[in-house]
Amino acid sequence: MQANTQVKTIEGHYTGHFKAVVTKPQNVMVMRDVACAGYVAGCNTRFFADSGGKVMTVAAAREAIQDRLSFADDMTDRYQSMLAFPCWEDQFENSQLDTVMSVTGRLLPWEVTGAQQHASFPGGEAMYQAYKVKLNLDQVHYGEDMKAAENQDFISQARYL
């Protein structure tokens, strides 16, 4: 605020923050993931179970998954990426496991109805239940911002990179 006493006026300044409201969605198209801005993690060929020297243990797998999801190692920033599961060809032939599978507690959309089982998981429901306990697969969605995920929020808005 400032006063201009010559003309007996007090002047104020304000800042407004505005958001655009799209009233015609057909005029707008959101193009998601059109260009890669950088690699973060998860696309190497090291097994989560590998505790070093290709010695695979359940404990190492469980810990490595947790470390990867929480970015626990900010010094080297090196994380493992892969899991391995046994299965039979039959599962591909009956289309339970064709193009998509779930390794978390969440079912695929077409698994939600009916028996609500992990039919797409390699080996099926019983194998999922066994691996879930061993690898603590329920931890995958811990700490997830559900609202941000549902809204598909951007982590940095209006930045030029």
Added chain:
Amino acid sequence: MLTRSSQIGEFYVMAPPQVFPGEGEKGKFTCDILIYDEESDRHVRVTWRDALKACLLAVGANAHAEGIAGDVPMDGKGDVAAWVAKADLWATYSESGGSKGAYEAAAGGGGLDVRIVLARPFIEHLMHNAILTVAGRDTGATLFGPADMQLSVILDPIALLPSPR
């Protein structure tokens, strides 16, 4: 650009040779797989043996004490013990090759249907996103007539007519 962290998963399927590749060393590495490693920017060979070990099973030649028990049922041809009995044979065959007899021992009894799924569930990148909008008249133009219009009513033909002033 709008930027956000985007995560996606993928999986690969390892399978033993469905036809006999030939005697001796022609059978070597036939169960292995090449996968792209984005961190080292090259394709890396993942052996059937390493993948089998990473399955963390409590039975077989690479048994883990804490691993998945042999009596856990699997969708398909049998339980974990039945699966690993064949998978172990394929591991040996892929490491050193062998005779047609060794191949048939692994392939028989449903052995050709043994698979290992390799999953990379947490591949994460920073991704650019864009918002495209239409422009100009494509937005739906609002058209204005002359600003100095006036309306008058002529009762005779019962009509409402505009006339320029």
